[in-house]
C-alpha cells in the first residue's frame with residue numbers, strides 16, 4: 001500500500017537495470033509515485049523514454065539541466081521524495097556513495113539526501129566479494145543506508161555466486177516494510193481484518209485425509225498487503241505451501257469445522273476475506289485407528305456429510321456482529337462468470353473474487369491469478385497479474401470503501 005508515497009528511484013548501469021522496470025510497475029500498481037533518475041551508463045541498458053513512460057514522470061539524468069534547475073533542481077528531487085531506492089546499484093556507484101562523490105545527478109542526489117536510502121547491489125561475483133566493495137557496503141550501512149541482497153545464482157557473465165540483483169518483489173517488500181514501520185497515516189490503521197487461507201484437511205483416520213491443491217499463496221499475499229496497510233490481521237490458515245506472513249496473528253487449523261470455529265472465535269472484525277479452499281464435505285466417521293485393508297480387491301466406500309459454510313455463516317450474521325465488508329472467493333473450472341454470479345447471490349457476501357482454477361490455468365500453486373471481481377451491480381476483470389498485485393488491488397479497494405463509509 002504505497003498510495004501517495006513518492007519514491008526517488010536511481011537506476012545505475014548494469015545488465016540488471018531491466019528489472020527496475022518491473023519494480024516501477026509494482027510501485028505504480030500499489031499506488032506509489034516514482035521519480036526515476038538514470039545514470040549515463042544506465043541509459044545504455046534501459047531507455048529514459050521507457051522508464052519515464054512507465055513511471056509517469058520524466059526520467060532525469062543530466063545534472064546541469066538549466067530548465068530543470070530553474071524549475072525544481074536536483075535538491076528538490078530529493079526533498080520531494082519520501083524514500084530513495086538505488087536499484088540496481090553497481091560497484092562503481094556504491095563506491096561513489098560511500099565516498100561522497102558527486103559528479104552526476106544520481107550521486108549528487110545521494111549526497112544531498114535527507115531521506116532513507118535502500119540500496120540493491122548488482123555486480124559480478126568477484127566484484128562483489130572484492131575487499132573495496134565490501135568496505136564500501138559497510139560504510140553505507142554505517143551511514144544508515146539499508147542494503148537489500150544481492151541474491152546468489154548464475155550471473156549474466158556465466159559465473160556463479162552472490163551478486164545478482166534481488167528480485168523486484170524482494171525490493172518492493174523492503175519498500176513496503178519501510179513505509180509500514182515509518183508511517184502514521186496507513187490506510188487500514190485501526191481496522192481489524194480476518195482472512196482465511198490455504199486448504200482444509202478432512203481426516204479419514206489418524207494418517208489419511210482429504211484435501212485440495214490450494215497453495216495458500218493468494219491468501220498470504222493479501223494478508224501481507226493488509227499488514228503493510230496497517231491493519232490488524234487475523235490469519236486463519238489451513239495447510240499451505242508458503243510460510244505465513246510476519247506481523248499477523250496466526251491460527252492454524254485442520255478441518256473445515258476447525259476453521260469455522262476459529263473464524264467465529266476471532267470475530268468481530270471490520271472486514272472478513274474468505275480465501276481458503278474449504279472442503280465442502282467430510283467423511284461421516286473418522287477411524288480412531290488406521291483403516292485396514294479388509295481383503296484383496298475390496299475397497300471401502302466413503303459416506304460423506306456436509307461441512308458448514310464459513311463464508312455464508314459470517315455473511316448472515318446480524319447487523320452489529322457482521323463485518324462491514326464480507327469478501328468471498330470462487331474457485332471455478334467452467335462458466336466462471338455465470339457460476340460466480342450465482343455463488344455471489346447464494347453466499348450473501350458483499351464482494352466476490354472469482355478465479356478459473358481449471359488445470360491449464362496454473363492458478364492453484366502458481367504465482368499468478370486472473371480474477372473476475374463481482375459486487376452487487378457489476379463485474380470487472382483483473383489480470384492476469386501476480387498474486388501479490390491482486391492483493392494490492394483488493395486492499396486498495398477495501399481502503400477506499402472504508403474511507404467512503406467512515
Ligand code: CTP
Nearest residue numbers: 274275276278307308309310311328329330331
Ligand atoms: N467457503 C467457506 N466454507 C465452505 C466452503 C466454501 O467459507 N464450507 C468459502 C470459500 O473460502 C470461498 C467461497 O466460500 O470464499 C467459495 O468457495 P468455493 O469452493 O468456490 O465454492 P463452494 O461454496 O464450495 O461451491 P461449489 O463447490 O459448488 O463451487
